[in-house]
Amino acid sequence: MKFVIDVNLSPSWEAEFDQEGLEAIHWTRIGAANAPDSEIMLWAKTNGYIVFTHDLDFGAILAATQTNAPSVIQIRTQDVTPAALGKTVFSAVRQYQVLLKSGVLIIVDKHKLRARILPLSS
Numbered sequence: 001m002k003f004v005i006d007v008n009l010s011p012s013w014e015a016e017f018d019q020e021g022l023e024a025i026h027w028t029r030i031g032a033a034n035a036p037d038s039e040i041m042l043w044a045k046t047n048g049y050i051v052f053t054h055d056l057d058f059g060a061i062l063a064a065t066q067t068n069a070p071s072v073i074q075i076r077t078q079d080v081t082p083a084a085l086g087k088t089v090f091s092a093v094r095q096y097q098v099l100l101k102s103g104v105l106i107i108v109d110k111h112k113l114r115a116r117i118l119p120l121s122s
Helices: 013-018 036-048 057-063 082-095 097-102
Strands: 001-004 023-026 048-054 071-076 104-108 114-116
Touching: 001 013, 001 036, 001 057, 013 023, 013 057, 013 097, 023 114, 036 057, 057 104, 071 082, 082 104, 082 114, 097 104, 097 114
Parallel strands: 001 023, 001 048, 048 071, 071 104
Antiparallel strands: 104 114
């Protein structure tokens, strides 16, 4: 699995993914920091990456487009540092690894995980 880390999360997440044996790249190493979310989504889908973000817009894009890719892991908590959320995020990656490969929106907050299989339906 390969992850693209959205600009609203620290590049320090790259090292955390690496320690877990997962490939990850921060968006600013491959695209403009002010790129629209739709550009990040298209790049991730085209290149087989999973989007890792703190931005609620990615879930909205998935709902509006009814697409089945890319998978998105969306953090919904205030402290988005690897120290605060690393264990939870990587637990979610392990728990949902099959769904991440086929298309899923995973919502991570401090107290629970939720997964919605793509495409999203109302």
